[in-house]
Amino acid sequence: MTRKPAIEDVALQLFASEGFEGASLGRIADAVGIRKPSIYAHFRSKEDLFLCVFKRTLRRKQYMLLRHILQDTERPFEETLRELVERLMDDHESDAETRFLLRMCYFPPSALHDQVMALVNPFFAQAELGLIRLLEQPVHSERLRPECAQEAALAYLTVLDGVMAEAIYTTRAKAARRLEAIWPVYCRGVLIAE
Amino acid sequence: MTRKPAIEDVALQLFASEGFEGASLGRIADAVGIRKPSIYAHFRSKEDLFLCVFKRTLRRKQYMLLRHILQDTERPFEETLRELVERLMDDHESDAETRFLLRMCYFPPSALHDQVMALVNPFFAQAELGLIRLLEQPVHSERLRPECAQEAALAYLTVLDGVMAEAIYTTRAKAARRLEAIWPVYCRGVLIAE
DNA sequence: ATCGAACGAACTAACGGTCGTTAGGTTGTA
DNA sequence: TACAACCTAACGACCGTTAGTTCGTTCGAT
Numbered sequence: 001m002t003r004k005p006a007i008e009d010v011a012l013q014l015f016a017s018e019g020f021e022g023a024s025l026g027r028i029a030d031a032v033g034i035r036k037p038s039i040y041a042h043f044r045s046k047e048d049l050f051l052c053v054f055k056r057t058l059r060r061k062q063y064m065l066l067r068h069i070l071q072d073t074e075r076p077f078e079e080t081l082r083e084l085v086e087r088l089m090d091d092h093e094s095d096a097e098t099r100f101l102l103r104m105c106y107f108p109p110s111a112l113h114d115q116v117m118a119l120v121n122p123f124f125a126q127a128e129l130g131l132i133r134l135l136e137q138p139v140h141s142e143r144l145r146p147e148c149a150q151e152a153a154l155a156y157l158t159v160l161d162g163v164m165a166e167a168i169y170t171t172r173a174k175a176a177r178r179l180e181a182i183w184p185v186y187c188r189g190v191l192i193a194e
Numbered sequence: 195m196t197r198k199p200a201i202e203d204v205a206l207q208l209f210a211s212e213g214f215e216g217a218s219l220g221r222i223a224d225a226v227g228i229r230k231p232s233i234y235a236h237f238r239s240k241e242d243l244f245l246c247v248f249k250r251t252l253r254r255k256q257y258m259l260l261r262h263i264l265q266d267t268e269r270p271f272e273e274t275l276r277e278l279v280e281r282l283m284d285d286h287e288s289d290a291e292t293r294f295l296l297r298m299c300y301f302p303p304s305a306l307h308d309q310v311m312a313l314v315n316p317f318f319a320q321a322e323l324g325l326i327r328l329l330e331q332p333v334h335s336e337r338l339r340p341e342c343a344q345e346a347a348l349a350y351l352t353v354l355d356g357v358m359a360e361a362i363y364t365t366r367a368k369a370a371r372r373l374e375a376i377w378p379v380y381c382r383g384v385l386i387a388e
Numbered sequence: 389a390t391c392g393a394a395c396g397a398a399c400t401a402a403c404g405g406t407c408g409t410t411a412g413g414t415t416g417t418a
Numbered sequence: 419t420a421c422a423a424c425c426t427a428a429c430g431a432c433c434g435t436t437a438g439t440t441c442g443t444t445c446g447a448t
Contacts, residue, residue, distance in 0.1 A: 001271030002427070018304050021215040025404065037406080038428045046404065077325070102303055105363050110212050156373035162356030169299050169314070181348035189376075193387060196393070220438065231440080232394045240438065 004042045006032050012053050016100035020050060020109035047112060054116065057101050058123055069130045077140045078187055081156055083177055085163055092164065093172045114191060128153055145192055152190040159186050198236045200226045203342060206247050210294035214244060214303035248310065251295050252317055263324045271334045272381055275350055278333050279357055279373055286358065287366045296362060322347055339386055346384040 010031045014023035025046055029036040043049040068084050091098040108116035131153035134143060141149055159182055167175035204225045208217035216296060219240055223230040237243040263277050285292040302310035325347035335343055353376055361369035 004427095019213055019215060019301065021213060022304060024402075026402075034427090035429055036404085037430080041427050045270045083389070106300060106359070107213065107297060107362075108215060122201045124364075151375040151379070154372055155379045157268035158356030158376045159352060159362070160356070162352030162354070163360060165300070165355035166352070168301075170318075178348055181345040182352045182383075185345070185349045185380060187383075189379030189381075189383040198393095220436075228393095229395055230438085231396080237394050320428075384423090 002042070003032055003034055003038070007034075007039060007042060007049070008053050008056065011049055012057065012100050013096045015050065015053065016096040016103060019081075019103065019107070020112075025049075047109075050109065050112065051115065053100070054104060055119065057097050058119055060097065061101055062123055062126060065127055066130050069134050073134060073137050074139065077134060080134070082179075082183055085160055086176075088160070088164060089167050089172050089175050089179075092167045102164065128157065131156060138151075143191055145190060148190060155186065155190065159183075196236070197226055197228055197232070201228075201233060201236060201243070202247050202250065205243055206251065206294050207290045209244065210290040210297060213297065213301075214306075219243075221248055241303075244303065244306065247294070247308065248298060249313065251291050252313055254291065255295055256317055256320060259321055260324050263328050267328060267331050268333065271328060272385075273326070276373075279354055281371075282354070282358060283366050283369050283373075286361045293362075296358065321327065322351065325350060333386050337385055339384060342384060349380065349384065352376075 007028065011023070011028050014028055014031065017023075026036050029039055039049065043052065065084075068087065069080065072080065088098065092102070103188055104116060105120050108120075132149055135144060135149040135152050144152055162182070163175050163178050166178050201222065205217070206224050208222055208225065209261055211217075219233055220230050223233055230324055233243065234243050237246065261279075262281070263274065266274065286296070298310060299314050302314075307354065329338060329343040329346050356376070357372050360372050
């Protein structure tokens with residue numbers, strides 16, 4: 001019965017709340033209930049542990065994102081997109097995985113900056129492409145202002161990050177206020193006026 | 195000839211690029227050109243050094259922000275607000291102060307979380323109030339959709355953070371793309387249709 | 389003569405990491 | 419069925435390094 005998954009889970013939590021440099025292997029081991037050298041039975045180094053956790057998290061989130069976006073393409077896209085923001089706000093509050101991912105995308109450990117960005121860039125590119133694919137569906141693009149699918153996708157990502165920013169530095173409740181304020185603005189801005 | 199300002203400047207830069215835990219007093223001292231114990235002639239501890247730098251930065255940014263927002267209230271507010279985003283993108287690229295402030299608002303050193311937030315919250319509240327005060331000027335509010343100054347202010351802050359998010363994790367150029375995409379959306383969303 | 393900035397030396401604690409060993413389960417062979 | 423061989427997770431002890439911090443002293447300007 002290996003403690004490997006437990007190590008990854010605990011590392012994720014501590015990396016999310018203390019950062020890479022702030023989370024020591026000793027405290028990770030303590031929280032798992034093992035001794036520090038035992039970690040090296042499963043990971044070659046602290047950096048290796050970090051990258052394993054990071055890749056796993058990226059994989060899961062990518063799957064979740066694309067599934068959410070492309071799962072019901074008939075539904076009005078505003079509903080799908082707004083629900084996605086709300087879901088990410090919930091996730092940010094309840095699971096450390098989202099907090100970890102956001103933190104490390106913003107401020108990766110500086111020694112691993114290039115490696116992390118080489119993973120993150122395709123992730124963001126995929127998300128943007130998925131959004132554009134959704135908005136270019138005829139059902140939706142005929143409701144959008146002309147030639148505007150890519151702009152609407154970019155604008156949405158901006159809204160998403162802006163709301164999540166508030167979730168990071170204050171609370172879910174205040175982030176929800178931001179969403180209430182900007183969502184009608186976003187919709188009026190990208191939809192054809194009736 | 196005291197090295198105190200130099201220490202603060204270097205600490206700012208290293209805190210901005212490596213984080214609080216990632217920046218050591220030894221490397222700060224090296225970059226200043228002094229020895230590590232000399233820092234203690236000016237600051238009681240690493241945390242004290244951090245808080246001094248943080249307060250100074252907050253003070254300066256607050257002054258800059260309010261000045262920018264309320265300096266020419268006759269000018270169309272879209273111009274003022276868009277220029278502010280562009281200015282912050284420039285600052286983020288060129289001066290470490292903006293990078294430091296953003297990083298530490300998002301992810302303060304966990305031991306100092308409460309102290310930092312007690313400083314940051316009034317800062318954000320002031321910024322929001324300044325924006326509302328601008329938008330409630332009759333010249334502007336008559337062009338806004340009715341009863342919408344506060345929403346327009348909140349939405350603007352969301353846009354701002356969303357654009358800055360891209361500046362943080364990629365580049366100024368990609369952040370500018372976001373601004374291009376969202377700015378017409380924002381304006382259409384808050385202004386009365388003509 | 390005084391005062392503060394800066395220093396060398398040194399402290400304790402903690403860091404990431406290595407090594408040789410142990411305990412428990414699985415497998416190979418007879 | 420028996421038992422040795424093997425594997426692997428976990429461990430205690432410990433390595434060299436660096437962290438933040440303290441202390442007593444020096445040095446230059448007032």
